[in-house]
Amino acid sequence: MKTHSPQVIGIAVLESGGRFLVGCRGSDGPLAGYDEFPGGKCRADESPAACAVRECGEETGLAVEAVELLLRREFAYAHATVDLHFWRCRPVDTTGDAAPENGFRWVTADELATLHFPEANAPLLELLRSL
Numbered sequence: 677m678k679t680h681s682p683q684v685i686g687i688a689v690l691e692s693g694g695r696f697l698v699g700c701r702g703s704d705g706p707l708a709g710y711d712e713f714p715g716g717k718c719r720a721d722e723s724p725a726a727c728a729v730r731e732c733g734e735e736t737g738l739a740v741e742a743v744e745l746l747l748r749r750e751f752a753y754a755h756a757t758v759d760l761h762f763w764r765c766r767p768v769d770t771t772g773d774a775a776p777e778n779g780f781r782w783v784t785a786d787e788l789a790t791l792h793f794p795e796a797n798a799p800l801l802e803l804l805r806s807l
């Protein structure tokens with residue numbers, strides 16, 4: 677029987693001044709309308725950390741650097757099995773002047789707990805609450 681490797685996903689958990697950068701998944705594609713951290717599929721030969729940095733730049737316009745792997749989790753959705761790498765990131769611009777694009781917004785840790793994230797994010801949200 678043929679088995680498929682999970683899609684490797686790099687995700688940027690970008691925190692600045694106690695707030696986290698969050699967007700909303702588009703109306704087309706899997707998990708439409710869910711809240712999300714910036715991220716996406718790794719390219720061939722791209723590390724999950726590099727992917728998180730690239731996707732964050734492409735999706736939000738913010739330049740970031742990866743700091744540490746917070747959590748790695750494999751999860752089977754109906755649309756795909758994913759190998760999620762949640763990387764804590766920080767902005768390269770520390771002046772706080774850069775504004776995110778594409779509807780991404782900064783939310784507090786308390787707001788984070790009220791949002792509607794994909795199911796696989798649950799342990800990550802638990803971890804962020806304990807930090």
Ligand SMILES: Nc1nc2c([nH]c(=O)n2[C@@H]2O[C@H](COP(=O)(O)OP(=O)(O)OP(=O)(O)O)[C@@H](O)[C@H]2O)c(=O)[nH]1
Nearest residue numbers: 685687706707712713714715716717756758794796797
């Ligand atoms: N960006 C992001 N993806 C997440 C999160 N949590 C989570 O389970 N995922 C899953 O990770 C996968 C990301 O893939 P994607 O389709 O958004 O990646 P992409 O931007 O490269 O897609 P594209 O093919 O449309 O360019 C999806 O299966 C999504 O459901 C999250 O917090 N952020």
